[in-house]
Amino acid sequence: MAQTLRPPLIAGNWKMNPATADEAETLAKDVMAGVGPAADVHVAIAPAFVHLQRIDLVLDGSPIGLAAQNMHWMPSGAYTGEISAAMLQDAGCTHVILGHSERRHGLGETDADVNRKLHAALAAKLIPIVCVGETRAEREADHTRDVVATQLEGSLAGLEADLAPGVVIAYEPVWAIGTGLNATPEQAQEVHAFIRAKLSERLGAATAARVVVLYGGSVKPDNALELLGQADVDGALVGGASLKAADFLAIIAAARTAAAHKRGAAR
Numbered sequence: 001m002a003q004t005l006r007p008p009l010i011a012g013n014w015k016m017n018p019a020t021a022d023e024a025e026t027l028a029k030d031v032m033a034g035v036g037p038a039a040d041v042h043v044a045i046a047p048a049f050v051h052l053q054r055i056d057l058v059l060d061g062s063p064i065g066l067a068a069q070n071m072h073w074m075p076s077g078a079y080t081g082e083i084s085a086a087m088l089q090d091a092g093c094t095h096v097i098l099g100h101s102e103r104r105h106g107l108g109e110t111d112a113d114v115n116r117k118l119h120a121a122l123a124a125k126l127i128p129i130v131c132v133g134e135t136r137a138e139r140e141a142d143h144t145r146d147v148v149a150t151q152l153e154g155s156l157a158g159l160e161a162d163l164a165p166g167v168v169i170a171y172e173p174v175w176a177i178g179t180g181l182n183a184t185p186e187q188a189q190e191v192h193a194f195i196r197a198k199l200s201e202r203l204g205a206a207t208a209a210r211v212v213v214l215y216g217g218s219v220k221p222d223n224a225l226e227l228l229g230q231a232d233v234d235g236a237l238v239g240g241a242s243l244k245a246a247d248f249l250a251i252i253a254a255a256r257t258a259a260a261h262k263r264g265a266a267r
């Protein structure tokens, strides 16, 4: 089958940074200035909840997407401290990160939770970015595939094939997050191909070929091109390097170069 060209996506997960809305606005403006009107590489940034509305105003007229870092699955009600999909929509969000390992491992989020959030996000027309990935101990025990398969199955339960191309998967090996120790391009490609094979089993090859799968974990300007050059690596979910506009823009530029190579190879 001919290779399906997926539009690259570079998403910046700002996590619990920066401390002030003013700093967040400056960072967003710097990213926006660098990206310009170009939409050949899809870009999204994920500020903290309290900064979303302000950044949405900053991004007015820009092709950059606005992502939340989490949400609750219930539409409204007595859920102290939680944020609904409708609230994110209203704040201008286009995307929402679900099941980040810092929530799975730090805060006990389960695949069932992620699955409920997935369906609520899709119902609200948000693009979910569903994170999966193994810990160091799981990789060393050779359990990477089992762990990723289980997380995928649980997180995507009940997902219909027609909605699947609107879901983004992010493979983020826990041992690579914030450690400076990225997966090698070969390690990333191997797991990405496995993820696509699993999606293919569940949704069919044509649908699986349309799902964007990001790599996350110590993506930096100096390793981005090699990682993004892999056939099944369609973009990146960037933590630390997304807090420096110049680094984030360099990763976006690498995605543009990698996409051009892939287009060339597909001809």
Ligand code: 13P
Pocket: 013, 100, 172, 176, 177, 178, 179, 180, 216, 217, 218, 219, 237, 238, 239, 240, 241
């Ligand atoms: P780092 O890029 O800082 O390793 O973080 C990756 C990540 O967790 C993105 O969601």
